[in-house]
Amino acid sequence: MRPYTYVLADSVAAATTRAGSANAYLAGGTTLVDLMKLEVLTPEHVIDINGLPFTGITVGTEGLHIGALERMSDVAEDPAVRSDFALVSQALELSASPQLRNMASMGGNLLQRTRCSYFRDPSMPCNKRNPGAGCPAMNGYNRAHAVLGTSDACVATHASDVAVALVAAEAALELRSSDGGRRVALEQFYRSPGSTPDVENDLKAGELIAAITAPLFPAGTRTGYLKVRDRQSYEFALTSVAVAVTLRGGVITRARLAAGGVGTVPWRLREVERLLSGRPATAATFEAAAAAAARDARPLRHNGFKPHLLRRAIVRALLDVTDTA
Numbered sequence: 001m002r003p004y005t006y007v008l009a010d011s012v013a014a015a016t017t018r019a020g021s022a023n024a025y026l027a028g029g030t031t032l033v034d035l036m037k038l039e040v041l042t043p044e045h046v047i048d049i050n051g052l053p054f055t056g057i058t059v060g061t062e063g064l065h066i067g068a069l070e071r072m073s074d075v076a077e078d079p080a081v082r083s084d085f086a087l088v089s090q091a092l093e094l095s096a097s098p099q100l101r102n103m104a105s106m107g108g109n110l111l112q113r114t115r116c117s118y119f120r121d122p123s124m125p126c127n128k129r130n131p132g133a134g135c136p137a138m139n140g141y142n143r144a145h146a147v148l149g150t151s152d153a154c155v156a157t158h159a160s161d162v163a164v165a166l167v168a169a170e171a172a173l174e175l176r177s178s179d180g181g182r183r184v185a186l187e188q189f190y191r192s193p194g195s196t197p198d199v200e201n202d203l204k205a206g207e208l209i210a211a212i213t214a215p216l217f218p219a220g221t222r223t224g225y226l227k228v229r230d231r232q233s234y235e236f237a238l239t240s241v242a243v244a245v246t247l248r249g250g251v252i253t254r255a256r257l258a259a260g261g262v263g264t265v266p267w268r269l270r271e272v273e274r275l276l277s278g279r280p281a282t283a284a285t286f287e288a289a290a291a292a293a294a295r296d297a298r299p300l301r302h303n304g305f306k307p308h309l310l311r312r313a314i315v316r317a318l319l320d321v322t323d324t325a
Helices: 012-016 032-037 072-077 079-084 086-093 098-103 106-110 162-168 270-276 283-290 306-322
Strands: 005-008 023-026 045-048 057-060 063-067 172-177 180-185 208-214 221-228 239-248 251-260
Touching (some): 012 208, 023 032, 072 079, 072 086, 086 221, 162 239, 221 306
């Protein structure tokens, strides 16, 4: 780890006026400190934002509101979140380890960097770290890499579980800077790599995530989060599916689905949603809709199983939340 200066910010203005490429923000530090130790990130200044007023967990008539500095474990254990946003609680409890969940902030989780081993190894070229250097994962070992939203410049998978659940919940982010604030849908916040994989999201210089919001689900909505991985704990998803389906008389009137572990960003499954809407909640309906999930997939040498795994995970997640035999 290289030397750096440490600053404790006591206001949004104090934190954001210091923004720059040589600076990094510290909340829980569970990603930042790891990457600094590896010298993947080498900030000259670390700005501690834990004193900022980005806290609180509420569920009311206007929906869910989570301060970006709330710890993952606190959100997962909140009774109102468990009751009204069970898929968010489930995604959080399937993330990382209890120790990390006790430290990691919600905003930091949404901004965590990819687990691509090439990105995390400074001795290897990587377009995310050094634009134009190349992407060795294209022809290297790529079993855990993305099959959706990829480009010739990058195939790294987005790592967050709760981001997938929040995309299915149609969540939005409240962003703050010294100039004021703005709101952006979480689905639109992330950027597929294209030719600029180093630009991962819509966060501008001097902006911080202040809060996460989501509307209440319609009455009759059933939700769930399914994670498929190589082992049952402390492992990232090979694929995951967040599901929110609204039923009336055995018919799906509304469907929201998103997938993780397969995309360069949390992947909204809009065509699957369309094929489910207005259809009976049966295994045949789920199979037919899931078939559309990976039509645009670009499998690599070692991850050709992922499109099939995604389709099966979608069916299983839908069967689970609808109690369909």
